Structures are given as C-alpha cells and as structure tokens.
Amino acid sequence: MSYGYTGNILHVDLSAKKHWIENPPENFYRTYWGGRALALYYMLKKMKPHIDPLSPDNLLIFAPSVITGTPAPAIPRYTVCAKSPLTGAEGEAEAGGWWGPELKKAGFDALIIRGASSTPVYLWINDGKIEIKDATHLWGKDTGETQKIIREELADDKVRIAQIGPAGENLVRFANIVNELKHFNGRNGLGAVMGSKKLKAIAVRGTKPINLYNKEKINQVTKNITKRVMDNSLSRDLRNLGTPGVVRGFYEAGCLPSYNWTTGYFQEGENLTAETLNKTILKSTKGCYACPIRCKRVVEVDEEGLKVDPSYGGPEYETIVSLGSLCGISDLRFIAKANELCNKYTMDTISTGMTIAFAMQCYQEGLLTKEDTEGIDLTFGNKEALLILIEKIAHREGLGDLLSQGSYLVAQKIGKDAEKFIHQVKRQEIPMHDPRVKTGVGLQYALSDYGADHMKAPHDPFFKDQDSPGIKEMSGLGILEPISPADLGKKKVALFKLLDIYWTVFDILGVCDFGYVPRSVGTMEELLEIVRSVTGWRTTWFELMKAGERSINMARIFNYREGFTSKDDTLPEVFYHNFKGGPLDGQGAIDKEDFQKALRLHYELMGWNPDTGIPNPAKLLELGLDWLVEEVS
Numbered sequence: 115m116s117y118g119y120t121g122n123i124l125h126v127d128l129s130a131k132k133h134w135i136e137n138p139p140e141n142f143y144r145t146y147w148g149g150r151a152l153a154l155y156y157m158l159k160k161m162k163p164h165i166d167p168l169s170p171d172n173l174l175i176f177a178p179s180v181i182t183g184t185p186a187p188a189i190p191r192y193t194v195c196a197k198s199p200l201t202g203a204e205g206e207a208e209a210g211g212w213w214g215p216e217l218k219k220a221g222f223d224a225l226i227i228r229g230a231s232s233t234p235v236y237l238w239i240n241d242g243k244i245e246i247k248d249a250t251h252l253w254g255k256d257t258g259e260t261q262k263i264i265r266e267e268l269a270d271d272k273v274r275i276a277q278i279g280p281a282g283e284n285l286v287r288f289a290n291i292v293n294e295l296k297h298f299n300g301r302n303g304l305g306a307v308m309g310s311k312k313l314k315a316i317a318v319r320g321t322k323p324i325n326l327y328n329k330e331k332i333n334q335v336t337k338n339i340t341k342r343v344m345d346n347s348l349s350r351d352l353r354n355l356g357t358p359g360v361v362r363g364f365y366e367a368g369c370l371p372s373y374n375w376t377t378g379y380f381q382e383g384e385n386l387t388a389e390t391l392n393k394t395i396l397k398s399t400k401g402c403y404a405c406p407i408r409c410k411r412v413v414e415v416d417e418e419g420l421k422v423d424p425s426y427g428g429p430e431y432e433t434i435v436s437l438g439s440l441c442g443i444s445d446l447r448f449i450a451k452a453n454e455l456c457n458k459y460t461m462d463t464i465s466t467g468m469t470i471a472f473a474m475q476c477y478q479e480g481l482l483t484k485e486d487t488e489g490i491d492l493t494f495g496n497k498e499a500l501l502i503l504i505e506k507i508a509h510r511e512g513l514g515d516l517l518s519q520g521s522y523l524v525a526q527k528i529g530k531d532a533e534k535f536i537h538q539v540k541r542q543e544i545p546m547h548d549p550r551v552k553t554g555v556g557l558q559y560a561l562s563d564y565g566a567d568h569m570k571a572p573h574d575p576f577f578k579d580q581d582s583p584g585i586k587e588m589s590g591l592g593i594l595e596p597i598s599p600a601d602l603g604k605k606k607v608a609l610f611k612l613l614d615i616y617w618t619v620f621d622i623l624g625v626c627d628f629g630y631v632p633r634s635v636g637t638m639e640e641l642l643e644i645v646r647s648v649t650g651w652r653t654t655w656f657e658l659m660k661a662g663e664r665s666i667n668m669a670r671i672f673n674y675r676e677g678f679t680s681k682d683d684t685l686p687e688v689f690y691h692n693f694k695g696g697p698l699d700g701q702g703a704i705d706k707e708d709f710q711k712a713l714r715l716h717y718e719l720m721g722w723n724p725d726t727g728i729p730n731p732a733k734l735l736e737l738g739l740d741w742l743v744e745e746v747s
C-alpha cells in the first residue's frame with residue numbers, strides 16, 4: 115500500500131485529445147518526491163532542447179507532492195513547470211490555495227500536458243474521471259466570470275479551478291496561472307504556455323482520502339503547530355499584517371525599490387504600509403488549504419469609478435511595491451485596483467510593474483515619446499496611466515502589445531540605450547528586495563534557474579545574530595554562527611548553499627515558506643515528522659537535502675541544454691552602485707569582484723565546474739542522476 119502518494123500520474127495529449135495514466139514505482143516517488151523535481155524528470159526525459167516554449171512541443175506540468183493534501187499545516191503548494199516563454203530557461207512557479215490538494219484527492223500525483231488543442235478547451239478531472247470539454251464560450255472571459263460559469267456548468271461550487279485570463283490567451287510573456295482567483299503560479303509566463311495550448315482551465319474535484327501512515331502523529335504535530343501560531347512573533351505578524359508587513363522596515367531603512375530602482379527612498383512610504391492597508395482597504399484575511407496562519411489579504415474599495423472586487427484577494431508586498439513605489443505611486447486604492455486587474459487577466463504583478471516602471475523611465479529620459487504612448491502621459495506617479503497600461507498589456511493593444519513582451523525584449527526593440535534601465539536576470543524582471551542590504555538575495559537572483567527570484571532561499575536577516583530564528587532553529591543543518599546581511603564572504607556563500615537546498619526541499623514537498631522555520635512557526639523536526647508520518651518512510655533531513663540538491667542539478671542541466679552557463683548568472687548593474695537619496699545615500703554598493711568570487715565559490719561548493727557553472731559528472735553520480743552524465747560529458 116502506498117502512503118501519501120496515489121501512484122497515478124495523469125498524462126493528457128491535447129493534440130490527440132487523449133489521456134493515459136502512468137503508475138511509477140515507489141522508488142520513483144522517493145527519488146523525485148514532487149514539485150519541481152518530479153516535473154524536471156519529465157522535462158529532461160520527454161522534451162527536446164531548443165523547442166519554442168509556445169509550441170505544442172512544450173510540456174506543461176502541474177505537480178503537488180507526496181505529502182500534499184494531508185491535514186498537516188501549511189503544505190498546500192504545487193508547482194507548475196514548462197520551458198518559460200519569458201526566459202527560455204526552465205520555468206517554474208509555485209502556488210498555494212486549494213488546487214494542489216484537490217488534484218491529489220481526485221487521485222493524481224501530477225498532471226502532464228502536451229500538445230495543443232485547435233480550439234479552446236478545459237479539462238474536467240472528477241475523482242479519477244477525465245474529460246476534455248469545449249471552452250469556446252469561455253475564451254476572452256476574465257477569471258471571475260470563468261470560475262462562475264464552470265462551477266454552474268458542472269453544478270458544483272466546490273470545484274477547484276486553475277485557469278488563465280485574457281493575458282494568458284493573448285500570450286503575454288509574463289502571464290500567470292491562478293486558482294481560486296487569488297493564488298498564483300506567478301512568474302515565468304506559464305499562463306502563456308497554457309494559452310498556447312488553448313487550455314483555458316483545469317477544473318478538479320476530489321473526494322478520495324489520502325492514505326496516511328500515522329494519522330494520529332500528524333494530528334498531534336498539526337495541533338502543536340496550530341497552538342503556537344499566535345505566540346510566535348513571525349507567524350503572528352504574518353496573520354496580522356500579511357507580507358505587506360515588511361514595507362515599513364524597508365521604507366524606513368531607505369531600501370524600498372522606487373522609481374524603477376533609481377532610489378530606495380520613497381517619501382510617501384507610510385501610505386503603502388500594512389498598517390495603512392489595514393486601516394483603509396482591508397476587508398478580511400484568508401488562508402490556504404489546512405493553514406492556520408491565514409496570511410492572505412482581502413481588500414475592497416467601494417468608490418464611484420474605482421471599485422475593487424474582494425473576490426480577487428488583495429496585494430502582497432511584491433505587488434504593493436512593483437505597482438506602487440516602483441512606479442512612483444502611493445495610493446493604495448489604485449494599487450489594489452491594479453492588482454485586481456492583473457488578477458482578472460492573469461498577469462504577474464512583479465513583471466507587470468517592472469515593465470511599466472521601465473516604460474516610465476524611458477518616457478522620462480525621452481526614449482519613449484507621447485507619439486509612442488498614444489498620448490498617455492507616462493510620468494512616474496500617474497496612477498490612471500498604470501490602470502490603462504495594464505488593460506492594454508492584457509489585451510495586447512497599442513503600446514501594450516510591445517510591453518507584453520517583458521522589459522528585456524522591449525529594451526531591445528526601443529534600442530537607444532534603453533537596456534540601461536532594465537533590471538533583470540535571465541530576462542526575468544527582479545523582485546522587490548534589494549541585494550545591497552542582503553547579499554544572499556543577490557546570490558539568489560543570479561543563481562536562480564528560473565530567472566531572478568526572491569523565494570529561492572530564506573533571506574539574510576533571519577541569520578543576522580544569535581537570537582535570529584535561523585540561528586536558534588536551524589542548528590540541525592549545521593547553521594550555528596550568525597552572519598551579517600551585508601557580508602559576502604566565504605561563510606555567507608556556504609550558508610547560502612545550505613539555504614538554497616533547504617528551500618528547494620520546500621518546493622519539492624509543496625511546503626509553504628511562510629509555515630516553517632526560519633520564516634515561521636513550524637520546526638525542522640516537526641516538518642520531518644510530518645514527512646515520515648505521511649509516507650511511512652524512515653527518512654532524514656540528509657535524504658531530503660539530497661533530493662533538493664538533485665532537483666537544483668536537474669534544473670541546471672535543463673538550462674545548460676538550452677545554452678545557459680555561468681555567463682547568465684548575473685546581477686543587474688544597479689546593485690554595483692551606491693544608493694541614491696534617503697538614509698542609505700552614498701552607501702551599499704556590492705563589489706563586483708567579490709560577487710564574482712562568491713559565485714565561483716558557490717559553483718565549487720555545489721560540485722560544478724568553477725568556470726562554466728556546469729555540474730560535474732561525479733556530482734550527478736552522487737545524486738543518482740547517472741542518466742544525465744552524458745549531457746555534460
């Protein structure tokens with residue numbers, strides 16, 4: 115009997131309109147576990163290098179994990195993977211919500227989609243039964259309308275729906291996928307891959323319980339974690355303030371990304387804080403499947419001409435900054451509206467805000483004129499222009515058609531030095547965390563296989579002193595000594611290596627980063643106990659860390675096959691210069707040579723070629739990836 119996993123992987127070929135179920139052996143699950151590791155196995159085995167990401171040859175993979183769908187707290191996540199149309203590299207994005215657990219309860223450990231339909235369709239997965247249904251009547255509809263129609267059609271309001279809006283249909287390169295209208299597989303343009311397959315939605319209903327090896331133990335651990343949520347300052351702050359809780363610290367310190375990264379000082383920062391949000395537009399809080407923390411915000415604006423529908427949730431920290439201070443905007447009502455529009459149309463708010471802020475700077479510098487913008491005044495701070503541009507990008511109209519390609523390709527098109535004003539790694543726009551005040555985040559940006567990302571490893575401040583949660587709670591990984599957030603020496607690189615692998619374990623297990631140490635209340639021991647009690651496997655953190663490392667190496671090989679090497683592990687130029695304005699004026703520049711040395715040391719620690727960053731055959735053998743050795747020989 116299998117525990118935790120169902121033993122069924124669902125394959126769907128949209129070109130041939132057929133499906134089949136694969137039953138891998140136990141060892142497969144214990145090697146690849148779920149999430150990105152499981153997805154990369156199929157991407158490396160079944161996808162040829164150099165395919166067009168928007169062609170039927172791309173695979174679109176939805177993968178929860180062997181422990182998803184159990185009562186254990188804060189483990190709702192599933193990964194979507196494909197070759198990314200934004201970066202051309204391995205594309206992946208994790209989402210919480212309910213869809214991943216529902217897929218497991220419907221009888222499947224993963225869903226692998228290939229081919230493309232000639233007309234719009236949606237998938238209906240109902241307790242093991244599969245149907246490909248016509249979606250012609252849904253094409254062009256926003257996510258709220260689509261969810262309503264599908265639930266009415268299937269006569270079940272508990273159906274969980276992952277779907278794309280018009281931006282995905284129109285192949286916007288940073289379109290995302292949403293479930294329950296507010297939980298996003300946000301980055302890498304995976305919604306465009308879904309759009310290219312003419313797949314509007316995947317509706318799932320599952321009522322089968324998941325076999326658990328030791329239900330009593332899981333319930334006990336769950337009870338213990340839940341009891342501590344309000345005593346732990348990190349999980350309590352997440353409940354009370356959500357991710358916007360970090361705005362205040364960044365704004366007061368002078369490192370809040372503003373005006374397309376030209377400064378970290380935003381004079382109206384107070385308007386963007388979680389405290390202001392709570393006082394003005396917060397309606398309620400929400401959570402994900404089996405999570406006692408409930409960190410999600412739900413906002414509402416009820417003003418004539420500016421209504422914000424609470425069904426679309428509320429802005430996270432990244433959204434408040436990318437659609438706010440980065441564009442010089444300090445009005446939370448407009449940011450909430452911009453967030454609602456992105457959610458209705460399914461566009462990644464980080465890339466959307468970054469691309470619009472870049473266009474605003476081009477306008478300021480005279481690289482874009484009113485003629486190029488069809489008369490729209492793109493001055494920083496123009497909040498009406500923000501809403502107009504989001505509409506135009508989603509529908510690929512006028513200037514929006516150009517911006518729908520993401521800032522890297524737009525800069526190529528504009529020419530005339532526009533490249534100076536983009537901030538990206540592997541063509542993906544950087545998130546809203548400044549590596550000049552936490553260098554480990556710089557390593558994340560540079561080394562992420564899926565383009566700049568801030569969720570690759572826990573951030574430096576969690577390890578800054580003896581009382582920090584990372585130092586107090588993670589000695590089991592050998593993390594004993596605090597390191598300053600601004601340090602970029604050898605010990606920081608060694609710490610980063612461990613943390614990168616540790617959070618990759620979260621990704622392959624579907625664990626929320628906000629549920630466990632160092633970011634929250636659950637301990638490493640409790641998480642290990644959950645994995646053991648769900649699966650019955652007498653596993654250890656050693657085995658889990660090896661699984662995490664395995665998936666990092668698989669992603670590295672996938673990218674190497676696509677032509678990526680160490681030359682693509684870069685940091686945007688802006689971080690090699692000091693802050694301008696505010697409390698950090700004239701400070702903070704990262705030393706380029708130190709950063710290069712850090713990258714080289716990281717390659718060595720990982721068992722990769724220090725010049726090229728390509729995994730050595732010996733490392734692949736150690737991780738049981740002998741089937742990939744030929745790729746690097």
Ligand code: SF4
Pocket residue numbers: 188189190210211352400401402403405406407408409410626627628629
């Ligand atoms: S902590 Fe927040 S994001 Fe994570 S599972 Fe809970 S509600 Fe969802």
